[in-house]
Amino acid sequence: MPADRTPTTRIGRTARIGGLVAGQGARVAGGKLLDKARTDDSRERAQRKRTAAIVEQIVVQLGSMKGAAMKFGQVLSTVDLPGLEPEDSERIKTRLAELRDSAPHVPFRRMEQLMAKEWGRPLARVLADIDEDAIAAASIGQVYRAETRDGTPVAIKVQYPGIAEAVESDLRNLQLLLPLLGRIAPGLDTAAMGRELRERITEELDYELEAQSQRQMVRAWRGHPFVRIPAVDTEHSTRRVLVTELIEDGAPFAAVKERDDDVRDEFAEIVYRFFYGCVSRLDLACGDPHPGNFLRLPDGSVSFFDFGMMRRLPSGYARREAQVFGAIRAQDPAGVTRALDGLGYLPDGWDFPDELLYEHMRRSGAYLFEWEQPARLSGAAAHALMESVLSIGGDWRRMVRSFNVPPEGLLVRRMENILFGVACDLRAAADWGSLWAEFFLDEPADTALGRLERDWALDRAA
Structure with missing residues (x-):
């Protein structure tokens, strides 16, 4: 399992995004200078390839980070941004999928500490058993298979420690990216x-809101002939821990x-x-x-x-x-x-x-x-x-x-x-x-x- 080298400090994450913006901004400026010496057709081709290269670097760099940066990259990769050729868009989606599927896991010890803090008591007071190997990992959390003390199998989604602070920093830093996107897609309302x-x-950071949305889905699709929504364990769900029915089969x-x-x-x-x-x-x-x-x-x-x-x-x-x-x-x-x-x-x-x-x-x-x-x-x-x-x-x-x-x-x-x-x-x-x-x-x-x-x-x- 790959080690997690995602920058977690505010300075580290700002440096990563700031460097990305500076580097790709220079590519835009340099490309425009070269465009002056090109014919109309070659200028058009160069602009298309430059746009694809810039968006790919944005998506891949953000996709390698957890938190809001990764989520921002995921959203950009699946929206048909103006100026992207379809084949370039597909390649970028593939690159991000590879990053997502190889996302590093956070050690169980750190996730256990967060669960205990959220519940206000040791895990053994809440759970009869928990598999320490995560069954899924995403941009802001990991999922574990467990069993409550009353014998109910559950899935537990736990936020990465410190991810809320990282997201807060990312959301400020991502303002640096919006003007760059505006330069490569002039019609886009980046604000x-x-x-x-x-x-x-x-x-998405608030698992209590997600629990509310999931309960709404349970009600909306109750009794449906071919759609099933896992029930939420409201008693054990908190702002940073979401507990739901486990679907194993x-x-x-x-x-x-x-x-x-x-x-x-x-x-x-x-x-x-x-x-x-x-x-x-x-x-x-x-x-x-x-x-x-x-x-x-x-x-x-x-x-x-x-x-x-x-x-x-x-x-x-x-x-x-x-x-x-x-x-x-x-x-x-x-x-x-x-x-x-x-x-x-x-x-x-x-x-x-x-x-x-x-x-x-x-x-x-x-x-x-x-x-x-x-x-x-x-x-x-x-x-x-x-x-x-x-x-x-x-x-x-x-x-x-x-x-x-x-x-x-x-x-x-x-x-x-x-x-x-x-x-x-x-x-x-x-x-x-x-x-x-x-x-x-x-x-x-x-x-x-x-x-x-x-x-x-x-x-x-x-």
Whole structure:
């Protein structure tokens, strides 16, 4: 298990981020000087590669740190930042996944001390047993398998010691990064993005808030035919320790990937139904649909956990996003522009043709609108989608660098991109367009799972 060399002092973390900003800022300035001697085409290529290199360095450097820095890097890697080529974006996501999966663990002795402090008594007074080897590690904590004194198997998520102080320092230091992002993506409202990330990451530090969100999920999905949410042990959960029901008999994502088509397809549809159902029915964006956060149970249902990064969406937000989808289906370029402008994706001074924006959105969502359904997604299918978008031509590259990512949409876009990657990784097939229309346009459910879910919703309403 790798040693943890993450800088923990305020000075050390400030030095890491400050050095990153200084180095990449110099790359921007130097590149602009060289651009003056280039032709238009070579300047465009150089700018694209420079943007990719800068964002990759930001994401990789932040991804190697715990706390807010790592979380900031994770969010950036899964949002389609303006100016990034799709293939560069995919490479950056892969690099961050490698960093996340190889994250160093904190020794149990230090985590035990924190648990004892939170509970106000030794572990033996609370637990009958605990496995000292963590079963999972994330940006701000580790998870352990344990058993309470009354014999209940539980999962215990414990914050890293000192992580709250590190996050406080990071959130101040990350202000240094926002102007750099603004230089490589001029249309991006970096101030709004910074505020949104500060709010979400600060909330994620409070496990009592996460426990509240998880209890809300338990209530919202109670009795569902194929979604399971572990119960929260309220008695033993604190601000820095979260105790929940332990799910031990589930198959992880890696095992599901090896199953037959029908199992993978059903699993992918359930995952989509859960996360998009939260957006469209509960006005909630779950910002961390990482494959490590759901398990396939023996009966085919899926258990979901980790509700630290959540956002309450404005009432009816899904309906407003649906206007984009509806305008694309209606082949209405002006309608696409109006809908995206109303959502905040187009900055002031937007002057690109409706037809160009429509073509970008149509090709980006071709697997929903145009591919024969059910469509089987895969790495090759994602590559074909990417190649189609890259071939648009004209002012397309300048246009995508001008996009904004509004605060309300940040976690929704992160969720959307991760889920598309999950479906491609699973090589899953579904009628993706009908699924989207069911959730956002209230069109009738057209699958066996959809009909089960509809009957469950009707029973709850009755």
